[in-house]
Amino acid sequence: MADRAASLYVTGRPLRRGSCGRLALGAAVRVEIAGGGIASVQPLGSVDDEPLGSPEQILAPGLSDAHVHLVAAAAARAGLDLSTDPPASAGALLARLREHAASLPGETWLRASGYDETFLAERRHPTREELDRAATGRAVRLRHATRHASVLSTAALARAESALGPLSADVAPRDESGRPSGLVIGMEDELTAVFPALERGALESALAAVARELLARGVVCLDEITASNDAARVALLADQVEAGRLPQRVRAWVRDAEEAEPARRAARGLVEIAGVKLLPRSTEDVRAKEFRDRVCAARRRGLPLAVHAVEPDVTDAVLDVLASAPPRGPGAGAGVGPDRIEHASLCPPHLARRLAAARVAVVTQPAFLVSRGAKYEREIEEPLWPWLYPIRSLREAGVLVAAGSDAPVAPIDPRVGFAGATTRRSATGTLLGGEERLAPWEALDLFTSGAARVRGEETGDWLVPGRRADLALLASDPCEEGLASWSAVHTVIGGRPFAGESGLE
Numbered sequence: 001m002a003d004r005a006a007s008l009y010v011t012g013r014p015l016r017r018g019s020c021g022r023l024a025l026g027a028a029v030r031v032e033i034a035g036g037g038i039a040s041v042q043p044l045g046s047v048d049d050e051p052l053g054s055p056e057q058i059l060a061p062g063l064s065d066a067h068v069h070l071v072a073a074a075a076a077r078a079g080l081d082l083s084t085d086p087p088a089s090a091g092a093l094l095a096r097l098r099e100h101a102a103s104l105p106g107e108t109w110l111r112a113s114g115y116d117e118t119f120l121a122e123r124r125h126p127t128r129e130e131l132d133r134a135a136t137g138r139a140v141r142l143r144h145a146t147r148h149a150s151v152l153s154t155a156a157l158a159r160a161e162s163a164l165g166p167l168s169a170d171v172a173p174r175d176e177s178g179r180p181s182g183l184v185i186g187m188e189d190e191l192t193a194v195f196p197a198l199e200r201g202a203l204e205s206a207l208a209a210v211a212r213e214l215l216a217r218g219v220v221c222l223d224e225i226t227a228s229n230d231a232a233r234v235a236l237l238a239d240q241v242e243a244g245r246l247p248q249r250v251r252a253w254v255r256d257a258e259e260a261e262p263a264r265r266a267a268r269g270l271v272e273i274a275g276v277k278l279l280p281r282s283t284e285d286v287r288a289k290e291f292r293d294r295v296c297a298a299r300r301r302g303l304p305l306a307v308h309a310v311e312p313d314v315t316d317a318v319l320d321v322l323a324s325a326p327p328r329g330p331g332a333g334a335g336v337g338p339d340r341i342e343h344a345s346l347c348p349p350h351l352a353r354r355l356a357a358a359r360v361a362v363v364t365q366p367a368f369l370v371s372r373g374a375k376y377e378r379e380i381e382e383p384l385w386p387w388l389y390p391i392r393s394l395r396e397a398g399v400l401v402a403a404g405s406d407a408p409v410a411p412i413d414p415r416v417g418f419a420g421a422t423t424r425r426s427a428t429g430t431l432l433g434g435e436e437r438l439a440p441w442e443a444l445d446l447f448t449s450g451a452a453r454v455r456g457e458e459t460g461d462w463l464v465p466g467r468r469a470d471l472a473l474l475a476s477d478p479c480e481e482g483l484a485s486w487s488a489v490h491t492v493i494g495g496r497p498f499a500g501e502s503g504l505e
Contacts, residue, residue, distance in 0.1 A: 010471060013058055036469060058478070062492070078206040090126055094134040149185045227278065241270040253274050307322075356399045470494065487500065
């Protein structure tokens with residue numbers, strides 16, 4: 001039995017599943033937390049301690065973000081982040097760049113991210129010359145919201161070509177005069193490697209700010225899923241955990257199986273190495289020998305795979321490779337989750353059944369139905385809208401499903417994901433396949449027990465002795481006000497309490 005003197009006591013009315021998947025509340029309880037876990041759950045009576053919470057507060061399970069680019073989200077905050085208030089025209093975009101450039105000292109690079117040409121009135125990318133004028137010749141890297149392309153100013157493009165050699169028209173499209181327009185596609189890792197790194201202190205401050213924002217939403221666990229993750233990035237994350245700037249449980253996926261052991265050493269037991277993230281761009285990439293070799297290397301080391309697949313043909317090809325690869329070895333030990341498809345953005349019913357038969361999980365992003373729904377309205381035929389992030393169909397087919405934000409591509413706030421899962425309405429109000437809507441508890445499950453199952457953890461009642469103490473005390477009653485009101489006054493992570501707004505213990 002844990003030392004009672006070291007115990008934390010939490011009081012509140014536990015959130016439960018009600019009829020038809022609605023949210024309900026149980027009677028107030030007194031939860032004893034010791035050694036990072038739940039030691040006891042008792043009906044509320046007279047107490048001689050000073051518990052966290054009150055009999056009127058709502059006690060809820062902590063949330064997980066099972067697909068987030070944590071370092072990239074912080075880096076976006078450290079520069080000009082256009083994703084939270086996206087400009088509506090090219091002129092507005094360039095005005096924002098001009099204003100930010102004027103605030104930068106000396107010859108500091110202008111880093112901006114989060115624009116999407118499909119949301120601009122002109123439906124086009126800005127040009128290299130426009131960036132030059134907006135930033136008065138300063139080197140500029142403007143990253144697309146999808147993180148798969150950048151627009152570079154003349155100075156930035158010269159730096160890239162000096163390091164990488166002349167960029168072909170396949171990756172750097174030409175304008176009418178035959179010169180590079182400034183758009184560079186599919187070379188994000190290469191550009192990041194050759195451009196000046198963000199100052200370490202600025203990145204650390206931004207990571208701490210992101211962590212505080214997540215505490216205010218009751219988020220306790222994060223899967224850093226960037227395909228370029230290596231030992232150096234894991235060491236950065238471990239440093240932030242050790243310094244107390246990143247209190248959440250962090251799981252990092254690395255770029256290949258050979259990187260797993262160096263990453264474990266760099267993690268120092270502070271960050272979990274979850275598996276290998278692969279980022280094929282097409283069915284041709286999936287069918288290439290290199291992709292199969294990387295799958296087999298991960299299998300030999302017992303590592304789960306998280307494979308990026310948006311279109312149905314890519315998901316289908318990934319399942320072919322996974323089915324023909326050797327079984328997973330024992331290297332990763334117990335408690336390891338299944339292989340995962342990341343996104344499965346467009347998933348017809350036959351593919352949902354195939355995913356279920358293969359026992360491959362899906363980690364999807366319902367927030368995109370809100371944040372990128374207007375784009376789907378224009379680009380995807382209406383009969384296919386129910387196949388967009390078809391979470392209900394996936395669950396009914398027997399697929400294990402969890403949700404992530406994909407921040408900074410979409411907002412990191414889990415409430416946007418709740419809205420996408422329960423309403424399936426775009427930001428303009430269009431209903432995108434209403435038959436796929438989830439009840440509130442089902443949506444919550446994507447961020448709680450669904451995420452835990454994808455991690456390979458046993459689940460059941462979230463508030464029982466023996467479970468890890470990952471809890472949130474909410475500011476308001478989601479049964480009355482809905483999941484849109486989800487806000488944590490306190491968040492408990494592995495038994496440690498943090499104030500939701502300040503992030504301080």
